[in-house]
Amino acid sequence: MAxxxxxxxxxxxxxxxxxxxxxxxxxxxxxIKEACFAQYGKTLExxxxxxxxxxxxxxxxxxxxxxxxxxxxxxxxxxxxxxxRALAATIAYAQEKGMFVITDGKRNDIGTTMEAYAAAHLGxxxxxxxxxxxxxxxxLTVNGYLGSDGIRPLMDICRKxxxxxxxxxxxxxxxxxxLQDLLLENGATVYEQMGRMCEQWGESLVGRYGYSGVGAVxxxxxxxxxxxxxxxxxxxxxxxxxYGAQGxxxxxxxxxxxxxxxxxxxxxxxxxMCAWKKQGLTEEDFAAAARQEALRMKADILSVIGEIKR
Amino acid sequence: MAxxxxxxxxxxxxxxxxxxxxxxxxxxxxxIKEACFAQYGKTLExxxxxxxxxxxxxxxxxxxxxxxxxxxxxxxxxxxxxxxRALAATIAYAQEKGMFVITDGKRNDIGTTMEAYAAAHLGxxxxxxxxxxxxxxxxLTVNGYLGSDGIRPLMDICRKxxxxxxxxxxxxxxxxxxLQDLLLENGATVYEQMGRMCEQWGESLVGRYGYSGVGAVxxxxxxxxxxxxxxxxxxxxxxxxxYGAQGxxxxxxxxxxxxxxxxxxxxxxxxxMCAWKKQGLTEEDFAAAARQEALRMKADILSVIGEIKR
Numbered sequence: 001m002a003x004x005x006x007x008x009x010x011x012x013x014x015x016x017x018x019x020x021x022x023x024x025x026x027x028x029x030x031x032i033k034e035a036c037f038a039q040y041g042k043t044l045e046x047x048x049x050x051x052x053x054x055x056x057x058x059x060x061x062x063x064x065x066x067x068x069x070x071x072x073x074x075x076x077x078x079x080x081x082x083x084x085r086a087l088a089a090t091i092a093y094a095q096e097k098g099m100f101v102i103t104d105g106k107r108n109d110i111g112t113t114m115e116a117y118a119a120a121h122l123g124x125x126x127x128x129x130x131x132x133x134x135x136x137x138x139x140l141t142v143n144g145y146l147g148s149d150g151i152r153p154l155m156d157i158c159r160k161x162x163x164x165x166x167x168x169x170x171x172x173x174x175x176x177x178x179l180q181d182l183l184l185e186n187g188a189t190v191y192e193q194m195g196r197m198c199e200q201w202g203e204s205l206v207g208r209y210g211y212s213g214v215g216a217v218x219x220x221x222x223x224x225x226x227x228x229x230x231x232x233x234x235x236x237x238x239x240x241x242x243y244g245a246q247g248x249x250x251x252x253x254x255x256x257x258x259x260x261x262x263x264x265x266x267x268x269x270x271x272x273m274c275a276w277k278k279q280g281l282t283e284e285d286f287a288a289a290a291r292q293e294a295l296r297m298k299a300d301i302l303s304v305i306g307e308i309k310r
Numbered sequence: 311m312a313x314x315x316x317x318x319x320x321x322x323x324x325x326x327x328x329x330x331x332x333x334x335x336x337x338x339x340x341x342i343k344e345a346c347f348a349q350y351g352k353t354l355e356x357x358x359x360x361x362x363x364x365x366x367x368x369x370x371x372x373x374x375x376x377x378x379x380x381x382x383x384x385x386x387x388x389x390x391x392x393x394x395r396a397l398a399a400t401i402a403y404a405q406e407k408g409m410f411v412i413t414d415g416k417r418n419d420i421g422t423t424m425e426a427y428a429a430a431h432l433g434x435x436x437x438x439x440x441x442x443x444x445x446x447x448x449x450l451t452v453n454g455y456l457g458s459d460g461i462r463p464l465m466d467i468c469r470k471x472x473x474x475x476x477x478x479x480x481x482x483x484x485x486x487x488x489l490q491d492l493l494l495e496n497g498a499t500v501y502e503q504m505g506r507m508c509e510q511w512g513e514s515l516v517g518r519y520g521y522s523g524v525g526a527v528x529x530x531x532x533x534x535x536x537x538x539x540x541x542x543x544x545x546x547x548x549x550x551x552x553y554g555a556q557g558x559x560x561x562x563x564x565x566x567x568x569x570x571x572x573x574x575x576x577x578x579x580x581x582x583m584c585a586w587k588k589q590g591l592t593e594e595d596f597a598a599a600a601r602q603e604a605l606r607m608k609a610d611i612l613s614v615i616g617e618i619k620r
Contacts, residue, residue: 022423025437033438042438074419074426078435080444081398085391108416108453109384110483113332116384125388127335128343128352134390143418145455146481147488171456173420178457179503185493190500193489 002139002164003215003237004207006100007262009067011308015298016261018102018239019062019290020269021055021090022072025079027273028054029283048082051075054286055090058273061291063097065298068138070239070267073105088135101137102239106168108143114153122154122163139164141217141239144194151201151214158205158213164237165214167201169194169229172219172242191225195233202235209262211237218256220248220266227255230263238264244271244297254304261308268297312449312474313525313547314517316410317572319377321618325608326571328412328549329372329600330579331365331400332382335389337583338364339593358392361385364596365400368583371601373407375608378448380549380577383415401447411447412549416478418453424463432464432473449474451527451549454504461511461524468515468523474547475524477511479504479539482529482552501535505543512545519572521547528566530558530576537565540573548574554581554607564614571618578607 010016025033028050036053040046059069069090076087091101107117121140124131144151144167154165170180170191180191188196195216202212212235218226220242230238238256242248243266256264271278275293276286302308320326335343338360346363350356369379379400386397401411417427431450434441454461454477464475480490480501490501498506505526512522522545528536530552540548548566552558553576566574581588585603586596612618 024422024426037438042440044435044437044442044444047435047437072419072423072426074417074423074430077430078426078444079437080430080435080442081391081395083430083444084394088391106418106453107384108418108478109382110481112334113382113384116334116382116388120384120387120390125354125357125390127354127357127389128347130352132354132390134354134388134393143416143453143455145453145478145489146483147485147490149483149485168418168455171420173456173459175420175457175459178507179455179500180457182500182503183495184500185495190489190492190494193492197488 002158002162002213003211004209005138005162006068006265007209009100010265011310013065013067014302014308015065015067016265016301016305016308017066017294017297018068018070018265018267019058019066019272019294020070020072020267021058022075022269023051023054023273024075025050029286031284044080044082048079048086051079051083052086052089056093057287058290059094059097059099061287062294063094063099066294068100068102068265069094070102070104072269073103091135091137102139102141102166103135103137104141106141106143108146108150110146110149111153114150118154118157123157123161139166141166141168143168144197155205163213166217166239167194167198167214169198169216170218170222170225172221172246172248176219192232195229195236198236199233206235211235211263215239217241220253221246223252223255226252230255230258240264240266244268250300250304253301257305261305266301271297312468312472312523313521314519315448315472316378316575317519319410320575321620323375323377324612324618325375325377326575326611326615326618327376327604327607328378328380328575328577329368329376329582329604330380330382330577331368332385332579333361333364333583334385335360339596341594354390354392358389358396361389361393362396362399366403367597368600369404369407369409371597372604373404373409376604378410378412378575379404380412380414382579383413398445401445412449412451412476413445413447414451416451416453418456418460420456420459421463424460428464428467433467433471449476451476451478453478454507465515473523476527476549477504477508477524479508479526480528480532480535482531482556486529502542505539505546508546509543516545521545521573525549527551530563531556533562533565536562540565540568550574550576554578560610560614563611567615571615576611581607
């Protein structure tokens with residue numbers, strides 16, 4: 001099952017973190033932007049090329065120590081189809097380097113439309129008998145508001161192609177409780193109900209480490225809920241945003257893990273991409289700074305969870 | 311406000327429907343596919359070009375009688391960035407013809423990431439001082455599971471650029487009730503709560519017709535809930551899927567409208583795109599058949615709601 005491949009990499013690298021690649025053009029050093037604008041003009045194509053070079057430089061610096069990247073689709077879509085082409089190239093480049101790729105798209109729809117998203121982001125597309133990969137990530141974030149009709153179309157691809165999904169359960173943002181924390185008549189909160197559904201959807205997809213291919217997004221900014229969900233959803237692997245820039249610390253993130261240091265992967269996006277600022281370096285040092293921050297973050301989290309054990 | 315522009319077109323054309331452009335390659339006639347594969351090979355590029363030609367032919371046949379199209383992002387993403395380029399070209403082509411474009415992307419995220427989606431799909435992107443449109447639709451479907459942090463970033467663009475959003479409230483699929491129908495402790499169902507949130511989010515964006523720029527998706531397959539939400543969310547304009555192929559009829563859809571025949575737009579996707587099958591024509595007649603079906607659907611819905619009045 002999909003998260004077995006990810007967990008293998010996490011154990012091998014002793015690193016329970018994922019680098020979020022949410023590149024804004026503001027983050028890209030002037031030298032890269034100038035080179036791209038000289039070649040392509042101040043166009044979406046020029047911007048997209050700059051993002052791709054930025055991403056590749058970061059991947060080159062971290063692929064040996066970080067198991068996975070998480071590109072956020074929005075930051076590519078804002079640069080049009082040219083940006084989306086840079087997303088595809090980023091995914092392919094990271095996979096060539098042996099990294100596991102989680103596309104953060106929070107996609108959601110039903111039936112054949114959800115099958116189309118599954119083919120787009122995890123599977124392949126049939127073009128007159130040719131099977132072509134559109135984006136070909138290893139996992140995709142999804143939104144479960146539409147119920148099983150929105151999740152089951154992904155199951156086949158998760159099983160056949162060894163891929164995974166992360167369903168939004170308790171998100172890291174301040175207003176996540178407006179809907180997610182409301183108490184249902186059955187005594188559960190909305191997010192708890194969503195967690196139950198993840199356990200059910202994942203039942204037939206449990207892998208070697210006891211975790212299914214249906215994971216959940218639970219934010220480090222809500223450590224109590226993280227702890228609660230770790231207990232209530234024992235087969236659900238967590239993708240945990242909110243560490244660093246959003247305010248979550250290692251002690252908060254600790255609640256996402258089981259006693260073997262398994263069960264979760266902690267994301268940092270701005271912390272990695274903009275590490276040069278915190279380290280008092282220049283923007284041209286962004287890639288080396290990203291590596292330093294990735295090592296610091298890994299050490300920070302291992303300091304509270306200990307060794308990641310098989 | 312955004313839906314004023316849409317409502318103006320609906321009144322002018324006396325047509326409360328939107329044509330969903332969710333083109334699967336299977337729907338595209340052999341002659342178009344063969345021409346595209348001859349030029350580009352059996353590639354994502356060839357497939358995307360075929361979809362674009364198919365869409366343009368349908369738009370050419372309906373733009374004078376149908377106020378809007380609703381391309382579904384999934385069916386373009388499955389053909390990679392090349393498919394996404396065809397989405398951008400479809401949006402631009404329909405707008406050139408005077409149509410209102412609703413991108414069905416069900417996007418959702420928080421803060422700056424949601425701003426990136428807003429820029430991508432409704433606004434424009436700053437590239438070194440140049441303001442460039444990435445996709446530039448008139449409205450976008452979104453998922454409100456993350457609460458206000460996921461919706462407010464869209465408000466500015468809705469106000470400044472006269473755009474709109476449709477938040478998923480009660481979706482048309484069989485399993486939509488798994489989460490959406492659950493009863494909250496406050497006595498409301500989850501979908502009703504989401505509808506209340508739409509009313510709140512839209513408060514400062516109410517336009518000439520009494521509807522705000524924050525619309526809602528409510529399925530024709532649940533006519534009772536449609537009626538309920540029409541009463542409980544009087545300023546929320548509805549995008550109504552589920553007519554036709556999914557089983558909803560004109561009498562069901564009627565519940566979405568106010569007494570002036572305003573307040574909703576009814577979507578048909580497969581019904582329009584695959585109309586030639588139902589009409590006993592050949593696939594080469596798909597565009598003319600789409601026009602016939604668009605006229606039939608318009609008449610069907612007007613027969614129950616009467617004239618659309620200002």
